[in-house]
Amino acid sequence: MEILKVSSKSNPNLVAGALAAVLRESSHAELQAVGAGAVNQAVKAIAITRSFIADEGLDLICVPSFSDVNIDGVGKTAIRIAVSSSAAPTGDIGDSKE
Numbered sequence: 001m002e003i004l005k006v007s008s009k010s011n012p013n014l015v016a017g018a019l020a021a022v023l024r025e026s027s028h029a030e031l032q033a034v035g036a037g038a039v040n041q042a043v044k045a046i047a048i049t050r051s052f053i054a055d056e057g058l059d060l061i062c063v064p065s066f067s068d069v070n071i072d073g074v075g076k077t078a079i080r081i082a083v084s085s086s087a088a089p090t091g092d093i094g095d096s097k098e
Contacts, residue, residue, distance in 0.1 A: 001026075001028050001029065001030055002022045002026070002028075002029045002030070003029075003030045003031075003032055003080075004018055004019060004022070004029060004030070004031050004032070005031075005032050005033075006031050006032065006033045006038050006039075006041050006042040006045065007033075007034075007037075007038050007041070008035060008036075008037025008038045008040070008041060009041075010038070010041045010042075010045070011041075012041050012044035012045040012048055013045075013048060015031070015041065015042070015045035016045045016046075016048035016049040016052055017052070019031070019045060019046070019049045019083065020049050020052040020053055023049070023053065023058070023060075023083065023084075023085040024053070024056075024085075027084055027085045027086075028082070028083070028084050029082075029083050030080055030081065030082050030083065031045070031046070031080070031081045031083065032067065032069070032078050032079070032080050032081075033078060033079050033081075034069065034071065034076050034077075034078045034079075038079075039079050042079070042081060046060060046062060046081065046083065049083075053085060054088065057087060057088050058085045058086065058087065058088055059085070059086060059087070059088040059089065060083055060084070060085060060086075061083070061084045061085075061086055062081050062082065062083050063081070063082040064079055064080070064081045064082075065079075065080050065081075065082070066078070066079065066080070067079075067080045
């Protein structure tokens with residue numbers, strides 16, 4: 001399974017493009033983010049990815065979890081978001097703005 005590492009400086013559009021490409025190939029990927037800013041960029045990327053794959057009749061299923069990682073010899077807790085593509089439910093996939 002492909003793990004895409006996201007930082008607070010990651011461009012959500014670029015992450016979304018990479019995520020969409022991985023999902024088109026294998027239908028499973030993971031995003032890994034350490035820190036609030038990185039998690040924010042990851043969630044934005046997931047929302048953008050939905051619009052990228054909607055024309056193909058696909059939607060996303062996301063499952064967040066915690067993961068212990070070692071960065072420069074320091075233990076940190078990361079948020080891992082397992083992302084899978086599936087057939088979209090009937091109705092609009094969407095950009096509902098309530």
